[in-house]
Amino acid sequence: MAKYILKRVGYAIVTLFVLVTLTFFMMRLLPGDPFTGEKQLPEKTMAALNAKYGLDKPVTTQYIMYLGNCLHGDLGLSLNTNRPVTTIIGEAFTYSFDLGIRAVLMAFVVGVLLGTLAAIKRGRPADTICMLIALIGVSVPSFIVASVLQYFLGLQLYFAMGKTVHLFAVTGWDGFNSKILPVFALAFGSLAQISRLMRTSMLDVLGQDYIKTAKAKGLSQKAIIWKHAIRNAIMPVVTVLGPITASVLTGGFVVESVFAVPGLGRYFVQSIQNRDFTMISGTTIFYGAFLIIANLVVDLAYGLIDPRVKLEEG
Amino acid sequence: MDKIDKSRFGWVGSDPEHREGLSRPSITYWRDAMNRLVKNRVALVCLVFIILLILSCAILPFISPFNSREQHLSETNQSFFTPCEDSRFEGQNHMHIFGTDKLGRDTWTRTFEGGRVSLMIAFAAVFVNLIIGIIYGGISGYYGGAVDNVMMRIVEIVNGIPYLIIVVLLMMILKQGTFTMVIAYATVGWTGMARLVRGQALSLKNQEFVTAAEAMGAKPSRIIAKHLLPNALSVIIINVTLAVPSAIFTEAFLSYIGLGVPVPMPSWGILAQEGSQVFQVYPEKLWIPAIAISLTMLSFNLLGDGLRDAFDPRLRR
Numbered sequence: 345m346a347k348y349i350l351k352r353v354g355y356a357i358v359t360l361f362v363l364v365t366l367t368f369f370m371m372r373l374l375p376g377d378p379f380t381g382e383k384q385l386p387e388k389t390m391a392a393l394n395a396k397y398g399l400d401k402p403v404t405t406q407y408i409m410y411l412g413n414c415l416h417g418d419l420g421l422s423l424n425t426n427r428p429v430t431t432i433i434g435e436a437f438t439y440s441f442d443l444g445i446r447a448v449l450m451a452f453v454v455g456v457l458l459g460t461l462a463a464i465k466r467g468r469p470a471d472t473i474c475m476l477i478a479l480i481g482v483s484v485p486s487f488i489v490a491s492v493l494q495y496f497l498g499l500q501l502y503f504a505m506g507k508t509v510h511l512f513a514v515t516g517w518d519g520f521n522s523k524i525l526p527v528f529a530l531a532f533g534s535l536a537q538i539s540r541l542m543r544t545s546m547l548d549v550l551g552q553d554y555i556k557t558a559k560a561k562g563l564s565q566k567a568i569i570w571k572h573a574i575r576n577a578i579m580p581v582v583t584v585l586g587p588i589t590a591s592v593l594t595g596g597f598v599v600e601s602v603f604a605v606p607g608l609g610r611y612f613v614q615s616i617q618n619r620d621f622t623m624i625s626g627t628t629i630f631y632g633a634f635l636i637i638a639n640l641v642v643d644l645a646y647g648l649i650d651p652r653v654k655l656e657e658g
Numbered sequence: 659m660d661k662i663d664k665s666r667f668g669w670v671g672s673d674p675e676h677r678e679g680l681s682r683p684s685i686t687y688w689r690d691a692m693n694r695l696v697k698n699r700v701a702l703v704c705l706v707f708i709i710l711l712i713l714s715c716a717i718l719p720f721i722s723p724f725n726s727r728e729q730h731l732s733e734t735n736q737s738f739f740t741p742c743e744d745s746r747f748e749g750q751n752h753m754h755i756f757g758t759d760k761l762g763r764d765t766w767t768r769t770f771e772g773g774r775v776s777l778m779i780a781f782a783a784v785f786v787n788l789i790i791g792i793i794y795g796g797i798s799g800y801y802g803g804a805v806d807n808v809m810m811r812i813v814e815i816v817n818g819i820p821y822l823i824i825v826v827l828l829m830m831i832l833k834q835g836t837f838t839m840v841i842a843y844a845t846v847g848w849t850g851m852a853r854l855v856r857g858q859a860l861s862l863k864n865q866e867f868v869t870a871a872e873a874m875g876a877k878p879s880r881i882i883a884k885h886l887l888p889n890a891l892s893v894i895i896i897n898v899t900l901a902v903p904s905a906i907f908t909e910a911f912l913s914y915i916g917l918g919v920p921v922p923m924p925s926w927g928i929l930a931q932e933g934s935q936v937f938q939v940y941p942e943k944l945w946i947p948a949i950a951i952s953l954t955m956l957s958f959n960l961l962g963d964g965l966r967d968a969f970d971p972r973l974r975r
Contacts, residue, residue: 359818366824373831483956485907487914488948491934495941594822597915613915616826624830628823635820
C-alpha cells in the first residue's frame with residue numbers, strides 16, 4: 345500500500361514539474377516581451393524593467409527563480425490589472441469550485457441513476473430514452489448546450505411567462521435560479537459519459553452469479569439493485585472521476601463565459617483574449633496542479649474503496 | 659542438416675466427399691463485420707450521412723455563386739432564403755439559403771467551407787495521432803521489458819497533464835492556422851492511441867499464431883505487418899472513428915474561446931463563436947453551426963458504436 349501511494353505521489357510530482365517547466369519555456373517562446381507596447385519605451389526604462397523582473401539574467405537562472413517562486417506560491421503579477429495572479433485565482437476559483445463541484449455531483453448522481461435505470465429496463469423504451477439522452481450529451485459540446493439552455497429556458501421562457509418571474513436567470517452566480525442552468529450545461533456531457541459507462545458496468549454485474557444467488561434467496565429487486573448491483577457496478581465509474589473533473593474544469597471556460605459566472609474559467613478566456621501572459625501561465629499551472637492532485641486522490645480512493653484492487657501490484 | 663529434395667514432398671489431397679461438412683462457403687472476418695454493419699440501420703445511416711457531408715463540404719463551396727469572404731454590405735444579417743440583391747449578382751436570381759452574417763457573407767457557403775476546415779483539421783489531427791500512436795505503441799508493446807516500462811512512464815506523465823490546457827498554451831505560442839491546430843492537438847493527443855496499440859501488441863504477440871510464425875522463421879517486420887497489425891486493425895478503426903468527434907470538439911472549443919483559425923477563414927467553431935455574439939437577436943446564426951457540429955459528432959459516435967458491435971459482437975450490449 346505504502347509503495348503504491350509513494351509511486352502515485354512520485355508520478356504526480358514529476359508531472360507537475362514537467363508542466364511547470366513546459367509552461368515556463370513556452371512562455372519564453374512567445375514572440376515579443378511584456379514591455380513592448382504601442383509606445384516604444386526608452387532604453388534605460390526597458391533595462392530597469394527587465395532588471396526589476398529579472399529578465400536580464402540568463403534563462404537558466406530565470407528558470408530556477410521561476411521554480412522557486414512557484415514553490416512559494418508566487419505566480420507573478422497580472423499584466424492587465426497589476427494584481428498578484430494568486431489573489432485573482434483565489435477570488436475567482438471559489439465561484440468555479442462552487443460551480444464545478446455541483447456539476448460533478450450532479451453528473452455522478454444523475455449519471456449513475458440513468459445508467460442503472462437503462463440497465464434494469466434493458467431493451468425497453470426507458471432504456472432507449474436514457475441512452476438517447478446520453479448520446480446527445482456525449483455528442484453536443486458544452487458551449488452549445490449552454491447557449492441552447494440560455495436561449496430557451498433563460499430567455500424565451502421568461503418572455504413566454506410575460507416577463508414576470510425569472511425561473512432561470514440568464515447570467516450571474518448569486519441566487520439559486522442563476523445556478524441551475526450553468527450547472528446543468530457543465531454537467532451534461534459528463535453525466536452522459538457516466539450513464540453510458542454505468543449501463544455497461546451494471547449489465548455486466550447483473551449477469552454475475554452473486555446476483556443470481558441473491559435472487560434465489562428471495563431478495564427483493566430493490567435490495568438486489570441497491571445492496572448488491574450498484575455497489576459493484578459503480579467501481580468503473582469512480583475511475584473516470586479524474587477525467588470528469590478535468591472536463592468539468594475545462595468546460596468551465598466556456599460555460600462560465602456564456603453565463604457570465606465570475607469564475608476562473610471566464611478569467612482564463614479573457615486573459616487569453618487580452619494576451620495576459622502571467623495570468624495565463626499562472627492559471628495553467630494552477631489548473632494543472634489541481635487536476636493532477638484530483639487524479640491522485642481518485643487513484644488512491646479507488647484503491648481504498650475496492651478491496652479487489654491489489655494496490656501492491658499496481 | 660541434409661538437404662531434403664523438394665520433390666519428395668507432395669500434395670496428399672483431400673477427398674471432397676469425406677471432408678468434414680462445410681455446408682456454406684467460409685466468410686472472412688472482414689466480410690462478416692461488413693455484413694453486421696450493413697444490418698445495423700443506425701450505423702449505416704450515419705455512414706451515409708458522413709459521406710454526404712464530406713462530399714458536400716468538398717463540392718458545395720465551389721458551386722455556390724458566392725465566395726465565403728465576399729461581403730454584401732447592403733444585406734447583412736439576413737434570414738433564411740433571402741434573395742440576393744447585391745449589384746454584382748443582379749438578374750441572376752441567387753439566394754442566400756442560410757442567410758448572411760453580420761458582414762453580409764453568405765452563411766450557406768461559409769457553413770460548408772467551415773465544415774471543410776473543421777473536418778480537415780479533425781481528420782489530419784486524428785491521422786497524425788494514429789501514426790505516432792502506432793509507431794510508439796507498436797515499439798513499446800513489441801519490445802516490452804525495460805523499453806516498454808520507460809515509454810509507458812512517459813505516456814503516463816504526458817497523460818497527467820490536462821490536454822486542453824496544453825493545447826491552449828500551444829495555440830498561443832504558434833501562429834494561428836489550421837496546421838497549428840493539428841500540431842497542438844497531436845502534441846498531447848497521441849497517448850490514447852499509443853496505449854491502445856501497445857495493449858493490442860502485448861496481448862497479440864503471445865498468441866499461438868505469432869509463435870508459429872516465429873517458429874517458421876518470420877522476421878519481426880513480417881510479424882508486425884502481417885500478423886500483429888491486421889489483428890489490431892479493427893480496434894484501431896473503432897478508436898479512430900471515436901477520436902474524430904473529440905477532435906471536432908477541440909477545434910470548436912478552441913475557436914469558441916478565440917484561439918481558432920485566423921480570421922477570414924470559416925470553421926464551425928468560428929461560426930459558432932460569431933453566432934453566439936448575436937444569438938439573442940439572430941439565434942439561427944448559432945443554430946446552424948451548432949446543429950452541424952452536433953450532428954457530425956453524433957454520427958461519428960454512432961458509427962463508432964456500430965463498428966464496435968460489428969467487429970466484436972461479444973461486446974454487444
